[in-house]
Each structure stands twice: as C-alpha cells, then as structure tokens.
Amino acid sequence: MSSKHPIIAVTGSSGAGTSTVKRAFEHIFIREGITPVVVEGDSYHRYNRVEMRQMMAQASSEGKNFSHFGVEANILDKLEILFKEYGETGTGQKRYYLHNGEEAEHHNERLGTDCKSGEFTPWEPLDANSDILFYEGLHGGLVTKEIDVAQYVDLLVGVVPIVNLEWIQKISRDNAERGYSPEAIVDTILRRMPDYVNYITPQFSRTHINFQRVSTVDTSNPFIARDIPTADESFVIIHINRCFRDRFHIDFPYLLSMISGSFMSRHTTLVVPGGKMGFAMEIILSPLIEQMVEEARNLKSA
Ligand SMILES: Nc1ncnc2c1ncn2[C@@H]1O[C@H](COP(=O)(O)OP(=O)(O)OP(=O)(O)O)[C@@H](O)[C@H]1O
Numbered sequence: 118m119s120s121k122h123p124i125i126a127v128t129g130s131s132g133a134g135t136s137t138v139k140r141a142f143e144h145i146f147i148r149e150g151i152t153p154v155v156v157e158g159d160s161y162h163r164y165n166r167v168e169m170r171q172m173m174a175q176a177s178s179e180g181k182n183f184s185h186f187g188v189e190a191n192i193l194d195k196l197e198i199l200f201k202e203y204g205e206t207g208t209g210q211k212r213y214y215l216h217n218g219e220e221a222e223h224h225n226e227r228l229g230t231d232c233k234s235g236e237f238t239p240w241e242p243l244d245a246n247s248d249i250l251f252y253e254g255l256h257g258g259l260v261t262k263e264i265d266v267a268q269y270v271d272l273l274v275g276v277v278p279i280v281n282l283e284w285i286q287k288i289s290r291d292n293a294e295r296g297y298s299p300e301a302i303v304d305t306i307l308r309r310m311p312d313y314v315n316y317i318t319p320q321f322s323r324t325h326i327n328f329q330r331v332s333t334v335d336t337s338n339p340f341i342a343r344d345i346p347t348a349d350e351s352f353v354i355i356h357i358n359r360c361f362r363d364r365f366h367i368d369f370p371y372l373l374s375m376i377s378g379s380f381m382s383r384h385t386t387l388v389v390p391g392g393k394m395g396f397a398m399e400i401i402l403s404p405l406i407e408q409m410v411e412e413a414r415n416l417k418s419a
C-alpha cells in the first residue's frame with residue numbers, strides 16, 4: 118500500500134460491469150479535480166488474439182484448460198511490478214489491448230501506429246504528475262503463491278453481479294458490441310469456468326467494497342434471455358469490509374438517510390435500488406478518494 122501514490126483497482130469478471138463502474142469513477146475524478154492514470158486489465162494479457170487462439174487450440178488438443186481468466190494467459194508479474202513502481206515513484210508504463218476497429222483507430226491516430234484489432238499498442242510511459250493509478254480489469258486483487266497484486270492496492274472494489282446476471286450481461290455485450298455468436302460466447306464461459314473459480318472469485322474476499330447487482334426478474338435461464346435486466350429491475354448489495362469501514366468512518370445511518378429505498382441486510386451490508394447505484398457509489402466513494410488524494414498531496418509536499 119502506498120499513500121503517496123495511491124492505487125484504486127476495480128476488479129470483476131468479463132461482463133460484470135467494471136467498464137460501467139469505471140465511468141462512475143471517472144465522474145468522481147472530474148468532479149473532485151483528481152488526475153488519474155488509467156490502466157486497463159486487458160492490456161496485461163500475454164497474447165494477442167491470433168496467438169491466444171493458437172494457445173487455446175494447443176491446450177484443447179492436450180486436454181488442458183486455458184483462458185484469459187488464468188495466470189498463464191496474462192503477464193501478472195508485470196502488473197505486480199507496475200503497482201509496486203507506481204506506489205513508490207508514481208511512474209510506470211502502460212499499453213492497450215485493442216478489442217475492435219474503433220479502439221484501434223483511436224489509438225493509431227493518437228500514437229501514429231498501425232495496430233489492428235486484437236493487437237496491443239506499444240508500451241508508453243504513464244502521464245507524469247498523476248494523483249492516483251486507476252486499474253479496471255480481471256486481476257486487481259490477485260494473490261497466488263508467486264504473485265501478489267493485491268498488496269499494493271489502497272482501494273480494491275469488486276464488481277460482481279449474481280452469476281446468471283453476469284452471463285446475461287456478457288452474452289448481450291459480446292454479441293452486440295464484439296460481434297460474437299451466442300454459442301461462441303457460451304463456449305467461452307464454459308472454457309473459463311475453472312479459472313473463474315480458482316482466480317476470479319477468491320479476489321472478492323480481499324476487496325474493501327463489493328457491489329453485487331441482483332435482479333428482481335426471472336433470470337433462471339440466462340442463455341435464452343433477450344434483454345439485460347434494467348436498473349429498475351435490480352438491487353445492488355454493497356458490502357463494506359469491516360476494517361475499511363472503520364478506517365474511513367463509513368456512516369451507515371447517514372447513507373440510509375441519503376439513499377431512498379435503501380436498507381441494511383447485515384451490519385456491514387447496505388442494499389440500494391438498482392437505479393441508485395451510481396449515486397451510492399458517489400456518496401460512499403467520493404469522500405474516501407478525496408481523503409486518499411489529500412493525504413497523498415500532503416505527503417508529496419512535505
Ligand atoms: N448496473 C448495470 N445496469 C444495467 N446494465 C449493466 C450494468 N452494469 C453493466 N451493464 C451492462 O452489462 C454489459 C457488460 O458491462 P461492461 O462492459 O461494463 O462489463 P465489463 O466488466 O467491463 O466487461 P469486460 O471486462 O469484458 O470489458 C454492458 O452491456 C453493460 O451495459
């Protein structure tokens with residue numbers, strides 16, 4: 118943990134809604150006058166799309182499991198090094214994984230490169246003089262025997278819909294925005310399942326705060342669902358780790374009075390209507406982030 122150069126990580130499975138939550142954080146940063154450097158977890162994949170397909174075919178022919186959720190398909194030792202370096206000096210390098218032609222065009226224009234969808238941009242230095250590093254991706258809370266990414270994270274947030282909802286969100290997004298067939302997406306979910314259990318879910322016991330969306334409509338068969346349940350068709354369960362709650366003096370009675378329709382289901386767990394998720398994030402997280410950044414600025418100027 119570094120209080121001079123704080124790191125915030127939003128971690129969740131593919132389709133969980135981490136990109137959506139990232140936008141909520143970006144609004145907080147703009148409003149609070151905070152300059153972040155943003156690191157996308159997908160840029161720590163080890164292989165580009167063509168290489169990954171070759172690796173998956175090879176693993177499959179050997180009867181092995183291989184997916185983006187696992188450690189072998191990613192350079193998580195480098196992610197750990199980035200977090201350590203940023204925490205110590207506020208510096209480091211980043212790159213982007215290009216999911217589609219639109220992202221490729223945007224970064225090619227910016228960098229004068231000719232990268233294609235499914236490839237990485239070249240590594241580039243992080244912008245100097247940032248207030249915080251903001252990571253969004255699959256492995257912000259990862260700990261294995263060899264790698265410990267979580268140790269450097271000052272605020273670790275889990276985004277975890279109930280699993281049927283997560284699958285509906287993934288199938289819908291990958292079909293509409295990434296052009297994959299529903300059958301191909303279900304194959305990906307199945308192939309990733311062992312790594313999901315071994316590497317993704319354990320992270321949610323290390324998070325400081327989890328946001329878990331639960332739907333109030335029938336999602337019993339997520340594989341035939343046509344629409345993503347809307348905000349009004351859901352609640353969000355917000356679980357705050359006890360030590361973290363004490364460190365930042367999180368005041369549940371205040372939150373209950375501010376968020377209409379909210380209630381406590383346990384002494385560390387607040388439930389809010391789905392439509393209030395953005396607002397809840399804002400009033401819970403803004404003061405914590407403000408405090409972290411203020412402490413960091415004081416340390417830097419001391
Ligand atoms: N709170 C929400 N309410 C309604 N829809 C949501 C919510 N969160 C996410 N979604 C929808 O679920 C889909 C997946 O969300 P998102 O793209 O944020 O996932 P992700 O975790 O960033 O996935 P990846 O890591 O694969 O990019 C999107 O279509 C998004 O609009």
Ligand SMILES: O=C(CO)[C@H](O)[C@H](O)COP(=O)(O)O
Nearest residue numbers: 130131159166185216235255
């Ligand atoms: O979802 C992901 C991780 O969250 C991967 O970024 C995604 O699967 C990349 O693979 P492809 O570009 O082949 O779709």
